[in-house]
Amino acid sequence: MFTGYVESQNKPDTDPVVLWLNGGPGCSSLQGLTVELGPFRVNNFGEEVVLNPYSWNKYANIIFLDAPAGVGFSVRRDGLWNYTDDEVANDNLIAMMLWFGKFPERRANDFYVAGESYGGTYVPMLAQRLSNDWKNFPNFKGFFVGNGCLNSQLEFNSLIQYSYNHGFIDETFYRNSVQKCCSSGDCDFYAMANNDKHPCTNISMDLYYSNYYTGLDPYFLYFTCYLTDQPQVSSPPMAIIKQKTKAIKGKKYPKLDTLPSCAHYNDSTVYLMRQDVRAALHIPSDVQPYSNCNDAIAEDYIQQYLDISPFVKEVMFFNGDIDSVCNVVHNEQFVQRLGYKLLKAKEPWNDNDQLPPAIGMLTRYDGVDLLTIRGAGHFTSSANEKPKESLQMFYNFINGNDYSQPIPK
Missing domain, CATH: 3.40.50.1820 (Alpha/Beta hydrolase fold, catalytic domain)
Structure with a gap:
């Protein structure tokens, strides 16, 4: 290692x-x-x-x-x-x-x-x-x-609360969802999302994903950069979201558009892929090319x-x-x-x-x-x-x- x-x-x-x-x-x-x-x-x-x-x-x-x-x-x-x-x-x-x-x-x-x-x-x-x-x-x-x-349950349910309080969920949809799916205001949408037979499975998934549907950077909601004509080289790190959502039944994670180059997400990845940098770090030639995240590990990881x-x-x-x-x-x-x-x-x-x-x-x-x-x-x-x-x-x-x-x- x-x-x-x-x-x-x-x-x-x-x-x-x-x-x-x-x-x-x-x-x-x-x-x-x-x-x-x-x-x-x-x-x-x-x-x-x-x-x-x-x-x-x-x-x-x-x-x-x-x-x-x-x-x-x-x-x-x-x-x-x-x-x-x-x-x-x-x-x-x-x-x-x-x-x-x-x-x-x-x-x-x-x-x-x-x-x-x-x-x-x-x-x-x-x-x-x-x-x-x-x-x-x-x-x-x-x-x-x-x-x-x-905690997976707390994370799922709290994101719905967080998204609602940040104005990402339509007020009428949220209130109708709570009225239909919850006997009280304390709703376990996580349990509903993981139960294919529950009448609120799809509603729970829509509430959870509402934050991601906005097109904002989910890791840094207030992030903005100004578009340039530089070539596209950047993308947000998605491994965490893939791992968190793979066990949730229903809709799959909607693919976001790649972020513009002004985001500079991949500056260090490009740097660590350089041959002179690998040599300076004493990386043997048979070691795989550097990547920020190994998506195969995220996909197959057993939590x-x-x-x-x-x-x-x-x-x-x-x-x-x-x-x-x-x-x-x-x-x-x-x-x-x-x-x-x-x-x-x-x-x-x-x-x-x-x-x-x-x-x-x-x-x-x-x-x-x-x-x-x-x-x-x-x-x-x-x-x-x-x-x-x-x-x-x-x-x-x-x-x-x-x-x-x-x-x-």
Whole structure:
């Protein structure tokens, strides 16, 4: 399995080690490195590399693991892609054992696991195994997940609520649907969608897909770019949606038009496909060409756990509040249902160098912090979302600070 590793720009011998896992399932963590939180960003359709002023490795050593094998530059020779959650977690555990074996000087550092999207499954499952292996991971401290896919039922039902509140569902259609399908206002549209014999199966599917029918970017609803005459090279990452919707009976996911080139979704993919870049990364010639997501893994992946609950350690969940794929309502409902004691009800966390100062909202439970980032989408630390705010959140979490504390200048 392929790993990218960037040392802390601060104090690598004592700063934490953080493993980062992108989701999918089947998407490369090198997107996290080159698009989101790494020290460099790729621009101009793979022709330009620039410094990221808000890189998370300013304060931590970060590992980017392409998982499972077959994703990114990780290799699976037999071409079998039908992974389960347990298989991926076990493979990731072995990968971390091998990594710390190669870098034994980092065993003394605090160790965290983090990820986004389907990382909401990858991360807690790996964290559980790390917690149970104190001998190999004595300094494992906790985990955090951004815009996590945490509970399939909550995600499905909350997206309908989220879409309705954002004005994507016709008022009359919504009220008629609730009146017809629900004995109360608390409707389990997820159960109806998965029951072919239920009279509201198709209605449930129409409500769920209403957000996707808009033509907006479901990962970043407020995203807009201005059309140019540049050649078309961009497309939104669809692997998460494919995985989430393949088990839902009824309508299939409607294919969206490819995004215009001004979206620059594929800048880093083009860059990582270059032969000079492969050579610089020591990628053997027989390793597959790079792709952002392996759709075959997404299609064949066997999701075992529809509800991933944290269990121990330091835990944080955070959400950009304009991501609809793994939406903020779903994450808030999930954390509330865990049953942890509420320590502090929802209140703003701030950057006092901006107006208004509120970055988002913070809810604190005994063992779990839940944060929102106002105006961010699915990839909160990417350049066109909220990279500065994401770095402040990250820095304060790994240091046990108040989230409103400014990052060092």
